[in-house]
Amino acid sequence: MPSLILSLETSSPVCSVALHRVADGSLVGQTELRLEKSHSSHLSVLVSQLLENTGHTLQDLAAVALSDGPGSYTGLRIGAAAAKGFCYALDVPLLAVGTLQSLAHQVAQRTAHPENYLYCPMLDARRMEVYAALYRHDGTEELAPTPLVLDADTLGEQLAHHSLLCFGNGAAKFRPLVAGHPHVAFLAGIEPSAIAVGELALGAYQRQEFRSVAYYEPFYLKEVYTTTPKNRT
Template identity: 70%
Template sequence: MSLILSLETSSPVCSVALHRADDGRLLAHSELRLEKSHSTHLSILVQQMLDNTGHRMADLAAVAVSDGPGSYTGLRIGGAAAKGLCFALDIPLIAVSTLQALAWQAARHTAAPEKCLYCPMLDARRMEVYAAIYTDTGEEVLAPTPLILDPNTLSEQLAQGPVLYFGSGAAKFTPLVLGQSNAGFLTGIEPSAVAVGALAVEAFRRQQFQDVAYYEPFYLKEVYTTTPKSDMRP
C-alpha cells in the first residue's frame, strides 16, 4: 500500500497524518499541543502513528509538509524532517501552502461553500497578518501576502460578496469590519496535517513534487534577528 505522510509544524500544534495515495483515504492523525515540542516529538509522533496502523517507513510513497507561511522555527523543523525522510527513502517531497490548507478546512465547515470566498489569516505580530483568499475549490484569488490590517483591508473583495475570515490572525480583524454584512468569521480553524494530506494527495496524482535538495519553506517575509548584547563589540 502506498501512503502519504503529512507533517504540519507551522503553528504551536505539532500534527502528523497518514493518507492512502490511491484514494485519499485518511488512515490516521495525531497531534500534540505542547509548547516548543516540534523538534523533540515530531519523529516520535510519526513512528507511533505508523506502528499503531501497522505500517512501516517503507510503505511511504511521499512526504508532504506544510510549506508556510508560519512559525520560522516550526517550518524549519518540518522542512528538515520531511527532506530527511525523502532522502533516506528516495521518495518525493510535496509542499502544501499552509494558508490553502486552512481554506480547505474552512470550506468544509460551510453549509454552502460555493457562495463564499475564504480568507485565512495567520498572526504576524501587532496589526499585521499573513493572508490569502481562495474559492471553495482552492482557486487562488489573492496570493499569500503580508497585510497591515485597517478598516479598508481587502475592501475590494468584501464589496463583491461574502468573505469568511479565520485563523490565528482573524480576531484582530473582527472589530475593523463590524457591521459589514459580507464579513463572516469562523473559529477553531487551525493548521492540521489532515488538510495538508488531503491536498497532498491531489498534488501526488499530478506529480507536483519539490526538489528535495533545494527545497526551502515559504517564509513570505525575511526573518529578523538581533545580536545579543553580550556579542556586541564597542
C-alpha cells in the same frame, strides 16, 4: 508496495501528522500535540507512534508532504528538515502544500453552500499584521498569500462584492475593525491540520508536482530577521 502519504504540519503551535492512502485518498490516521515549542523534540515521536498505531512502517510511505508556509519560522524549518530526512532515507518524493491554502480547504470542506463565499485564512504575524490570502471553494486563488497590515479598509474592495469567511489565529485582530459589516463572518478554532495538507498533497502527488529534496526551502513570505545579542560586558 509503498501506498501511503505522510503529511507534516508544523507551521503553528499545533504539531500535527497524518497518513492518507494514495489509492483512494482515505485517511488512515492522524495525531497532534498542542504544546508550545515541542516540534523539534516530538515530531519524530508522533510519526513513529502513528505508524505503529496504524500497523505500518516507514517502508510503506510513497511520499512525504509538509505544510509549506507561511507560519512560524522555527516550526517550518523543523518540518522541512524532518520531511527532507524521511525523503532522503526512503528515496521518496517531497510534496509541499501552502499553509493558507490548506486552511481554506479545511473550512470549505465543512461549509454549507461553499460556493457562496471567499475563504480568508489569516495567520498572526504580530502587532496588527497577518499573513492572509483569499480562495474560492474549489481552491482557486483570488489573492495570493501576502502580509497585510490590518485597518478598517483592509480587503475593502473584496468585501464590497463578496461574502468573506475569515479564520485562523490572526482573524481575531481583524474582527473589531469590520464589526457589523454584512459581508464578513468569522470562524473560531480553525487551526492548521496535517489532514488538510494530506488531502491536497494527494492531488499534487498524482500530478507529480514534486519538490527538490536538496534545494527546497519553506515559503516564509517575509525575510527572516536575526539580531545580534547586546554586549553585556
